[in-house]
Amino acid sequence: MAVGYSRSISRKLTVMNMLVSAAALLLACAAFFAYDQITFRQSLVRTLSAQAQIIGANSISALIFNDPQSATNTLSALKSFPNIASAGIITSDQRPFAQYSRDAGDEVLNIPAPPDGRLEAYWFRATHLVLVHSIVFQGKTLGFVYLRADLHELDQRLKRYAAIAFVVLLLSLLAALIVSALFRRSVAEPIVQLAEVARAVSQDNNYSVRAAPTAAQDEIALLIDAFNNMLQQIQHRDNALQAAHDELEERVEERTRELVSSNRELEAFSYSVSHDLRGPLEVMNGFSYVLLKSYANQLDSSGKECLQSIRAAARRMSELIDDLLNLSRVTTSVMHREEIDLSSYARAIMEELCRTAPERNVEFVAPIEVKAYADARLVQIVMQNLLENAWKYTSHHDRARIEFGFEDKDGRMICFVKDDGSGFDPRSTDRLFQPFNRLHTSAEFPGNGIGLATVRRIIQRHGGEVWAEGAVEKGATFHFILEPNRGTEAGRPV
Numbered sequence: 249m250a251v252g253y254s255r256s257i258s259r260k261l262t263v264m265n266m267l268v269s270a271a272a273l274l275l276a277c278a279a280f281f282a283y284d285q286i287t288f289r290q291s292l293v294r295t296l297s298a299q300a301q302i303i304g305a306n307s308i309s310a311l312i313f314n315d316p317q318s319a320t321n322t323l324s325a326l327k328s329f330p331n332i333a334s335a336g337i338i339t340s341d342q343r344p345f346a347q348y349s350r351d352a353g354d355e356v357l358n359i360p361a362p363p364d365g366r367l368e369a370y371w372f373r374a375t376h377l378v379l380v381h382s383i384v385f386q387g388k389t390l391g392f393v394y395l396r397a398d399l400h401e402l403d404q405r406l407k408r409y410a411a412i413a414f415v416v417l418l419l420s421l422l423a424a425l426i427v428s429a430l431f432r433r434s435v436a437e438p439i440v441q442l443a444e445v446a447r448a449v450s451q452d453n454n455y456s457v458r459a460a461p462t463a464a465q466d467e468i469a470l471l472i473d474a475f476n477n478m479l480q481q482i483q484h485r486d487n488a489l490q491a492a493h494d495e496l497e498e499r500v501e502e503r504t505r506e507l508v509s510s511n512r513e514l515e516a517f518s519y520s521v522s523h524d525l526r527g528p529l530e531v532m533n534g535f536s537y538v539l540l541k542s543y544a545n546q547l548d549s550s551g552k553e554c555l556q557s558i559r560a561a562a563r564r565m566s567e568l569i570d571d572l573l574n575l576s577r578v579t580t581s582v583m584h585r586e587e588i589d590l591s592s593y594a595r596a597i598m599e600e601l602c603r604t605a606p607e608r609n610v611e612f613v614a615p616i617e618v619k620a621y622a623d624a625r626l627v628q629i630v631m632q633n634l635l636e637n638a639w640k641y642t643s644h645h646d647r648a649r650i651e652f653g654f655e656d657k658d659g660r661m662i663c664f665v666k667d668d669g670s671g672f673d674p675r676s677t678d679r680l681f682q683p684f685n686r687l688h689t690s691a692e693f694p695g696n697g698i699g700l701a702t703v704r705r706i707i708q709r710h711g712g713e714v715w716a717e718g719a720v721e722k723g724a725t726f727h728f729i730l731e732p733n734r735g736t737e738a739g740r741p742v
């Protein structure tokens with residue numbers, strides 16, 4: 249590439265030099281030749297005119313005394329002018345009187361008289377110049393003398409000039425070549441080197457290279473200086489940027505480490521809190537049971553009701569603690585990806601749900617097979633929660649349709665669980681996945697509000713995404729992707 253550039257610029261310089269010298273030379277030659285042509289033609293006309301006048305003057309007596317021989321003798325003096333091809337004298341009534349021809353057999357020309365009022369006229373033909381001169385004696389036109397001169401001398405001059413121009417052109421092109429070779433060192437080479445450095449900079453992002461300075465104090469030296477300056481500035485900025493980037497990366501890593509460790513601490517803390525809460529709760533539950541069984545006869549009905557409420561609340565609290573423990577286990581357990589069939593999970597869960605309430609009229613649709621590469625145990629929890637929700641939130645309808653399926657979007661498999669149940673207000677979509685956030689009351693539908701939070705954590709651990717769509721009484725659809733987005737860390741099987 250660089251070689252190509254080097255050739256191109258020095259070749260351009262050479263071609264430019266040669267073109268300029270050739271153009272100047274050709275223009276000068278053309279101008280000179282045109283000038284020479286004009287002056288040569290003018291001097292030819294003048295010479296012929298003088299010769300015609302002399303012949304005319306010498307032929308007056310021959311015409312007066314009708315002596316063609318004497319006129320022919322006068323004409324034969326033209327032998328000493330080799331450029332005169334033929335000549336002749338014509339009487340005033342256009343009859344040939346005497347003639348001369350350099351080469352025998354040259355025909356007699358039919359020459360018109362000069363236009364009225366003019367003593368002389370001439371015409372340039374392709375190969376000849378013809379001049380006619382009136383022979384006047386005492387105001388009376390006795391006849392005309394014509395001379396025909398060859399123009400081949402003009403051609404020869406042209407050829408000579410062309411040959412000279414060609415030789416000079418060759419010499420000047422040679423000189424231009426030598427000059428460009430000399431100038432190449434001082435003009436082309438520094439530019440080629442500069443281009444080479446610029447290429448290295450843009451290709452390798454290497455800002456430490458510098459273009460070699462030249463000894464000359466010209467614009468190229470200025471350009472090289474400015475370029476090197478610019479490189480230095482970019483190098484400084486690049487270094488500063490790299491340093492800032494490294495520092496930022498280090499800080500991010502440090503923060504991530506801190507976050508991960510405090511997250512772990514928090515999870516461990518919530519796990520142990522939930523775990524430790526179970527002990528006193530079991531005691532409350534056990535003793536209230538004992539109280540109800542052994543001391544029932546000592547309590548009146550409202551006392552018994554209070555005890556029942558205490559037991560119900562303890563049970564509910566135990567459930568909540570179970571859910572919390574499950575949620576933290578989902579985050580901390582080791583993940584193991586393998587190939588699984590989501591459809592078979594969905595069918596098994598739906599069969600189980602149908603067994604719990606065989607009286608319900610629910611249509612379930614699912615493809616034969618939906619393969620995924622994920623953690624079997626965790627995905628089972630996702631499917632369980634989503635299908636249980638679909639089952640639960642369609643329970644107020646006489647008939648329901650629940651569908652599990654998938655679609656392909658840009659090479660990523662998007663699974664969905666869709667129902668036509670009570671749905672939800674789409675403005676609250678964000679709240680669905682937050683722990684203990686419920687869009688329905690416990691009176692409408694029982695639940696702890698932890699299911700979707702668990703689903704989201706599992707999907708996040710897989711590096712995927714989950715989102716919901718729905719409208720009140722128009723059903724709900726939960727979409728999820730288990731594969732991580734291409735190129736993300738989470739993409740590696742854990």
Ligand SMILES: Nc1ncnc2c1ncn2[C@@H]1O[C@H](COP(=O)(O)OP(=O)(O)OP(=O)(O)O)[C@@H](O)[C@H]1O
Pocket residue numbers: 571633637638641667669670671672680685686687688694695696697698699700701718723724
């Ligand atoms: N299929 C659905 N149709 C309508 N609303 C839904 C559906 N699934 C979830 N929701 C709404 O999202 C809320 C959160 O769901 P989530 O599964 O987390 O809790 P839950 O079902 O109430 O309790 P649980 O912890 O037992 O699952 C629900 O309370 C409900 O309002």
Ligand SMILES: [Mg+2]
Pocket residue numbers: 633636637695699700
């Ligand atoms: Mg739920």
